[in-house]
Amino acid sequence: MGKTTKSLGEQAHAMLRHQIISGAFAPEQPLRLAQLQERFGIGFSPLREALTRLAAEGLVTSEPMRGFRVAPLSLEDLRDTMETRAFVETEALRRSIRRGDDDWEARIVSSLHALGRQFERSTPDQSESLAALEERHRDFHFALVSASGSRRLEQIIDSLYVGSVRYRMPSLSNRQSAPARDLMAEHGAIAEAALARDEVLATRLLAEHYRLTADMLSKAQAMPLGRTG
């Protein structure tokens, strides 16, 4: 069978990562070993390994002898992260437009199509389909820059994505932020420019896309949803 047995440490890492990203743990919340052991039914050692990895990835913070906490969120970090994403990904897109072959074009077309389908299908209240939507969204953006030819750029893009997805997940379920933008049109325009090998237009559209996203998330972050008191 194709089922590769993952170590408990990897499983713990994946589960914790997913729960932090999806907001099941609040920012700055302490992550107690005993609590996690009960929640996941896993011993100290694998949990510690998972937390150490997450700390290196920037999703949790660690203070000596005081354990681990979920990494904080801030407007400043959001702005910085999105600006840096725009800077790095426009370069990776530029290179991909120069170097991309038929397979690269196919990945863009295919991931855009899949994103559109999931977009139609998603209703705001199903957290399951929201996770699927986020996955499609990620796939599309990765496809765009997937012919850069630089392993290092890919790694950087990946880590910046992880740093930004926590800001997006809660606002994805917020209906109010969506109507102002036609997200599919934005993505379609970027894909079109990339496939037309128009470096200048494609990178400008991508940067603008991230700028709009940063603005929208900043508002959502400044006024967290759900608090009606």
Add this chain to the structure above:
Amino acid sequence: MGKTTKSLGEQAHAMLRHQIISGAFAPEQPLRLAQLQERFGIGFSPLREALTRLAAEGLVTSEPMRGFRVAPLSLEDLRDTMETRAFVETEALRRSIRRGDDDWEARIVSSLHALGRQFERSTPDQSESLAALEERHRDFHFALVSASGSRRLEQIIDSLYVGSVRYRMPSLSNRQSAPARDLMAEHGAIAEAALARDEVLATRLLAEHYRLTADMLSKAQAMPLGRTG
């Protein structure tokens, strides 16, 4: 006392990191727990934590149920890493030139001076002074970009530095590669342009500096020193 007690895991991480960077372990060499336990006199848990962190940083690789190895080196990775450094650090330098205050200028002057002193003092065969030289070199380059205002760019620069220093350490002790370049002149010119707030010149000199370094290290990498058989 100002001495903060570090956890054994942190100590193990620092020691292993230093030994990998300085070449005490060969690339791709397996890192056996029992062997490391004997070498450092530290138990399994802290060693595992250290190795997990190093894996997340890219200095070691890990395969499930097969343990850890020192991460491989390659000409391709060297080229990619140095190109990416040039790309990211020129941007950070550009921003620093725009935003840098008196303290930033002071850090550049001071770290350049310290680098020059250590450069005069260093003789090729003292590995201790070579480590100090590398430290000064790092400090100078970090000072250059220390006013970028972007935490994310700083993190990226840091991780790329770690990825590249392993290529430089062995060649630092190779006398033959040094005479072709006047390293202090290069560094001095970069600092001068930065302090003169000349974005174009400073970033061009910095990029050229990294291009020359990449070329030099590529040659050293292709023909490892010491093998006279």
Add this chain to the structure above:
DNA sequence: AATCAACAGATTTTCGCAAATCTTGTGTTC
């Protein structure tokens, strides 16, 4: 001769307990 199964040794991974450290609450002193 080549392939495969099984066994033995080495290695990684996981667990539970002991030690070290931090936190909280209580009582005493000024």
Add this chain to the structure above:
DNA sequence: GAACACAAGATTTGCGAAAATCTGTTGATT
């Protein structure tokens, strides 16, 4: 009443042993 010392509980950290997995060798079968 406020500040401090101290003790009890909670929590992290570290260690060694046990379990799970891999690797290399030997011997049997086709």
